[in-house]
Amino acid sequence: MNKISETLKTRYGLPEEVVFCKRCTLSNQRPTSTPEFINTPDRIIKTLHIDEEGVCDPCRYLEQKENINWDQREKELLFLLDTHRRNDGYYDCIVPGSGGKDSCYASHILKYKYGMHPLTVTWPPMIYTDIGWKNFRRWIDIGGFDNISFNYNGKIHSLLTKISIENLLHPFQPFILGQKNLAPKIAVKYNIPLVFYGENEAEYQNPIADNETSMRNRSFYAMKNLNEIFLGGVSVKELFEKYKLTLHDIQSYLPPDVPELEKTKVEVHYLGYYTKWTPQEAFYYATENCGFQVNPSRTEGTYTKYISLDDRIDGFNYYTMYIKFGLGRTTIESSQEIRNKHLTREEAVALVRRFDGEFPMQYFHEIMDFIGMKPDYFHELCDKFRPPHLWKKENGDWKLRHKIS
Ligand SMILES: [Zn+2]
Numbered sequence: 001m002n003k004i005s006e007t008l009k010t011r012y013g014l015p016e017e018v019v020f021c022k023r024c025t026l027s028n029q030r031p032t033s034t035p036e037f038i039n040t041p042d043r044i045i046k047t048l049h050i051d052e053e054g055v056c057d058p059c060r061y062l063e064q065k066e067n068i069n070w071d072q073r074e075k076e077l078l079f080l081l082d083t084h085r086r087n088d089g090y091y092d093c094i095v096p097g098s099g100g101k102d103s104c105y106a107s108h109i110l111k112y113k114y115g116m117h118p119l120t121v122t123w124p125p126m127i128y129t130d131i132g133w134k135n136f137r138r139w140i141d142i143g144g145f146d147n148i149s150f151n152y153n154g155k156i157h158s159l160l161t162k163i164s165i166e167n168l169l170h171p172f173q174p175f176i177l178g179q180k181n182l183a184p185k186i187a188v189k190y191n192i193p194l195v196f197y198g199e200n201e202a203e204y205q206n207p208i209a210d211n212e213t214s215m216r217n218r219s220f221y222a223m224k225n226l227n228e229i230f231l232g233g234v235s236v237k238e239l240f241e242k243y244k245l246t247l248h249d250i251q252s253y254l255p256p257d258v259p260e261l262e263k264t265k266v267e268v269h270y271l272g273y274y275t276k277w278t279p280q281e282a283f284y285y286a287t288e289n290c291g292f293q294v295n296p297s298r299t300e301g302t303y304t305k306y307i308s309l310d311d312r313i314d315g316f317n318y319y320t321m322y323i324k325f326g327l328g329r330t331t332i333e334s335s336q337e338i339r340n341k342h343l344t345r346e347e348a349v350a351l352v353r354r355f356d357g358e359f360p361m362q363y364f365h366e367i368m369d370f371i372g373m374k375p376d377y378f379h380e381l382c383d384k385f386r387p388p389h390l391w392k393k394e395n396g397d398w399k400l401r402h403k404i405s
Contacts, residue, residue, distance in 0.1 A: 011387035012324065013044030018390070018402040021048075021056035024335035025348050025404055028056075029325040029390070036177050037229045037255065041167050062339050070276050076214075077274035081114050084194045091119040091146070093194040096183035098122055098132065098310045099139030101279065102198040104286035106271045108143055110196065112289075118196075121186050122149040123178040125311030126157060127363070127370060131295055132310025143290035150182055156249050161313070162371040163232030163243070165378070169324055169385040171367075172317035173232060177253045185256045187266045198282075199272035214273035229254060278340045279307065301329035301358045303351050313367055315360025323382045326390040326400050328356035349404050357400075 010016050012031075019028045030048040050056045086092040093110060095118045097103020103120070110116040120140070125132060140147050157174055164173040183195045197216065229236050231253055239245045256266075271277070283306050286292035294305040300315050301322075308314045315329070322328035334348035343351075368375050383398070391398050 008389045009387070010389045011385075013047075014325065014387060014389070015047060016389055018326070019050050019054070020402075020404050021050055021059055021335075022054040023059040023345060024056060024338045025331045025345070025352050026056050026058070026335045027325075027327060027331075027402075027404070030327055031325065036173050036180070037231065037253075039168060039170070039173065039233060040230050041233045058335070059339060065276070068276075073274045077271075078114070080194075080214075080269070080274075081110075081116055085116060090117070091190065091192050092117045093196055094119050094121055094183050094187050094190075094192050095145075095196050096121045096123070096179065097139070097198075098125065099136035099290070099292075100308070100310060101283040101286040101292055101306060104139050104143055104290040104292055105282040106196055106198050107139075107145055108285070108289050109275070110271075111145070118145060119186075119190065119192060120145045120147040121183050122147055123175070123182045124149050124151065125313070126154075126161065126175060127312040127366065129310055129312055129363075131293065135292055135310065138291035138293070141291075148186060150178070150252065152178060152252050153249070156245070158371045159243070159245075160232050160250075160253065162373055163234055165320075165371070165373065165381060167233035169320045169381060170232075171313055171320060174253060175311065175313070177231065181253070181255045184261060184266050184268060188256055188260045188264045191264055193265045193267055195266065195268045196271045197268065198270065199277050200270040214269045216268040216270065226254075279336060280340060280342055299329070300360045300362055302333050302355050303330060304333050307333055312363035315363065316367060319357070319360050320382070320385075322357040324385050324387070326402065328352075328358075330354075330356040331404075352404055 008016075015028050017028075021027070026048055028048055028050050031045045032048065034046065048056055048058075051060065081093075084092050093116050095103060095107040095110060097107065097120060099122075107118050107120050110118050122136070124136075128136070139145065157178075160174040161171055164170045183197075187193055187195050200216075226236050226247075231239060231250060234243070236250070239250060240247075283292070295309050296305075298305060299307070299309065301318050318329035318332065321332075330352045334343055334351050337343040338345055338348050365375065368378060386398065390401060392401050393399070
């Protein structure tokens with residue numbers, strides 16, 4: 001291999017050639033969602049499909065979405081709800097969430113429009129932002145819901161976050177694991193089999209066929225064997241031996257067992273399958289009905305004020321995606337807003353060029369203190385994870401080789 005092709009090597013199985021969707025701001029470097037507990041440092045990830053006409057799956061799905069018979073879908077929802085609705089005072093569905101616009105919207109329409117009796121369930125942020133904490137309280141106090149918040153062991157959470165950054169440059173993984181697994185576990189413990197999430201991941205990055213079902217694939221939240229689980233890219237065996245953790249320490253990050261889920265007949269549905277979901281409308285609805293408020297200033301790394309506001313580590317989730325895949329927070333958020341016709345592609349491209357990859361400085365030192373990592377070491381890790389086919393160094397600064405236009 002000669003020197004040039006050596007330096008342009010891809011990583012993580014990303015496609016060598018960077019292709020942007022003609023309609024939105026995503027590129028074929030965008031990973032699809034997969035279960036986090038099989039994520040390892042040498043994994044080959046699957047990425048967004050862009051077809052021969054240059055259009056990505058979420059943009060194609062939008063065409064299909066226009067033709068969906070939403071009245072029919074609502075009938076399907078009513079049938080499902082009627083099957084589960086209880087009138088004995090007990091809960092009949094679970095809505096996981098943090099009090100962001102989407103969980104406000106989902107829980108509120110289920111309770112007040114469809115007459116269900118939801119129990120809301122929260123895997124709290126690692127460190128709430130002020131606005132995140134206020135919105136959480138408003139959801140419960142103004143929206144009017146019972147809530148179980150699981151206050152996990154902060155010492156273990158900070159260690160797992162640190163390990164995830166070191167091995168996967170993925171500071172958000174422990175949160176995602178907890179958030180995806182908590183609701184099905186509570187469903188089992190409280191015997192409330194019906195769980196509703198908001199939108200299907202397929203609307204954003206997964207293969208188009210994933211939209212054809214209302215149910216979340218069980219592989220995302222069920223465990224068959226402890227030996228197949230990795231946290232922060234580290235096997236359970238190694239977590240026990242090298243990091244001296246115990247099963248008790250990590251149990252809240254593990255998915256529920258398949259037999260337990262089957263016994264309770266847990267079903268995890270996407271409400272977005274049954275009702276036409278647009279983030280901006282969920283935002284207006286949450287503002288009106290649950291007192292939801294926006295960030296007082298623009299969120300770092302993007303131009304928006306109302307998306308993913310509750311955790312001080314959120315910005316690092318997007319920043320590390322920018323490092324690994326060349327796609328930051330503005331790219332992700334603007335691609336959705338193009339599809340919802342709130343932005344033109346041209347406007348979005350200008351925003352991406354302006355804000356994408358902006359470093360989330362506001363909470364940087366607090367997060368590093370929390371997980372016990374030196375700020376310089378974090379930057380070193382970022383450089384280690386930059387794929388050569390995406391990044392080049394020019395006059396001492398890292399630059400993306402391919403910019404959206
Ligand atoms: Zn697209």
